[in-house]
Amino acid sequence: MEEIFASEEGEVADETTFGQLNSLKLRNLANLVRFCQGSNTFSFLSLEEVLVEECPCLKTFSNGIINTPALKKVYVQWDWTIETLADEWVWKDDLNTTIQHLFRQKV
Known part of the structure; x- marks a missing residue:
C-alpha cells in the first residue's frame, strides 16, 4: 500500500473532515509513500498526536491543504538497521513539513 486515502493526482475533491x-x-x-497523493483538503480538527513507526518510504503526508489545529508534534521511531532517529517527537511548522523534514534526514 503506497497511500491510505486514494485520490488521483490533480483531482479536486471536497474537504474531508x-x-x-x-x-x-x-x-x-x-x-507507504504518502497519506494521499491528490490535492485533497483534510481537516483533522481533534488530532493531537501522529505516530510514525517503521514507514521507510514515507515522503510526505499529502499534496493538499492539511488543517491540524491541535497537532503540535509527530512521534517518529525508526532504526532501519541503524539509519538512526529512534524515539523522538518532532515538529516543523505543520504536518507536511514535519514529514518531509524527517524524510530528508533518512536519505
Whole structure:
C-alpha cells in the first residue's frame, strides 16, 4: 500500500473532515509513500498526536491543504538497521513539513 486515502493526482475533491480523530498511528507500512497523493483538503480538527513507526518510504503526508489545529508534534521511531532517529517527537511548522523534514534526514 503506497497511500491510505486514494485520490488521483490533480483531482479536486471536497474537504474531508475528521472531527473526532485524536490519534493517528502509521506503523509497519513498508511501502507507504504518502497519506494521499491528490490535492485533497483534510481537516483533522481533534488530532493531537501522529505516530510514525517503521514507514521507510514515507515522503510526505499529502499534496493538499492539511488543517491540524491541535497537532503540535509527530512521534517518529525508526532504526532501519541503524539509519538512526529512534524515539523522538518532532515538529516543523505543520504536518507536511514535519514529514518531509524527517524524510530528508533518512536519505
